[in-house]
Amino acid sequence: MNYRINEIFETLQGEGVFTGVPAIFVRLQGCPVGCPWCDTQHTWNTDADKQVAVAELAKKTAADDRWAELSADDIVAWFERNGYRAKHVVITGGEPAMFDLQPLAEVLEKRGYRLQIETSGTFPLQVSAATWVTLSPKLDMPGGYLVQPENMRRANEIKHPIAMQKHIDALDQLLQQYPVADDVVISLQPISQRPRATELAIATCIERGWRLSVQMHKYLNIE
Template identity: 65%
Template sequence: MQYPVNELFETIQGEGLYTGVPAIFLRLQGCPVGCPWCDTQHTWSKMAENAVDFGQIITKTGPDERYSELSAEAILQRIQSLGFTAKHIVITGGEPCMYDLRPLAEVLEPLGYQLQIETSGTFPILASSSTWVTVSPKVDMPGGYPVLADAMQRADEIKYPIAMEKHISAFDALLAEKPARAGAVICLQPISQRPRATELAIKVCRERNWRLSVQLHKYLAIE
């Protein structure tokens, strides 16, 4: 299994339940969902002409569409050679569930790494039972992909992006049709750092005893 790696870097997780945890981010190329507010639109297309050696990936100075095809074993070697010390690995994108992620778990978990996937819930989740699955459901996006009921049931955490009341209504409709599994953590995340979106998220979290996710990394101006 070869994974199209757009970025590999160490930082602090800025979203969801694991906010504040040192983490290695493995960003994969490719996503057809088409969220209008996406802040990683450079990961959407996977064109053969953008495949490069990993040396060009690690020396990037800004976001672009280049990626490097790496096996799970090669990804581990890069993590070790770069001297990363975090044990929490966030697999994101793009849409990471376009790919079978079980080979990554087979290589990384025996060495003490905890895997977390951040997915839109629009593709089947092929991951180990120990992988922490964060589903950020994307409803009625331009790509036309529906959120899968199986993804909602597999989610350990559901992190829903909002900006207006209509987004809360859409989330309620989704939960009614495709409920979260019992015990799943539910987070609301403002789509932007605008006060209106944040105030709405705080209000609803207080009313429903949900968690707030504020994209801490953007406030800290880190990756």
């Protein structure tokens, strides 16, 4: 099983439950959902002429749409070659649920890594039982994909980007339609750190006992 990789890097997780935790990010290439505010739009397309060798991918110093195919063993070798110390691995994208992640999870978990996937919830999840699923539901996006009810039931964390009240209302409707487990963490994440969105998120989190996700990495200006 090979995976289309846009980049791999070690940093701190900046969002959600694991904010501040040292993490290795494995960013996959490809996503048809089309979120207008997406800050990784360079991962949407998988043009054949953008495929490069692993050695060239390793030289990337800025975000772009080049990608390479790596196996699970190749990914572990990348970790070891770069001396990464983090044991928390975040599979992100793009939309990582477009891939069967179980072979990757098997290889990484045997080596002592904990996996987290960040997904829109619009594709069937193929992950290990131990994988932490962070579902950031994408509703009424240009791609026309729907959040799947089985993904809501599987989610460990619902992390919802908001800019205005209608986004909270849409989440309420989704949660009513597709209930989640009692122990699921629900957090609101202001889109692009907009002040009004942040104020709304804070007020709503206090009122409902939810959490605030503030994209710490953007405030710290780290990857």
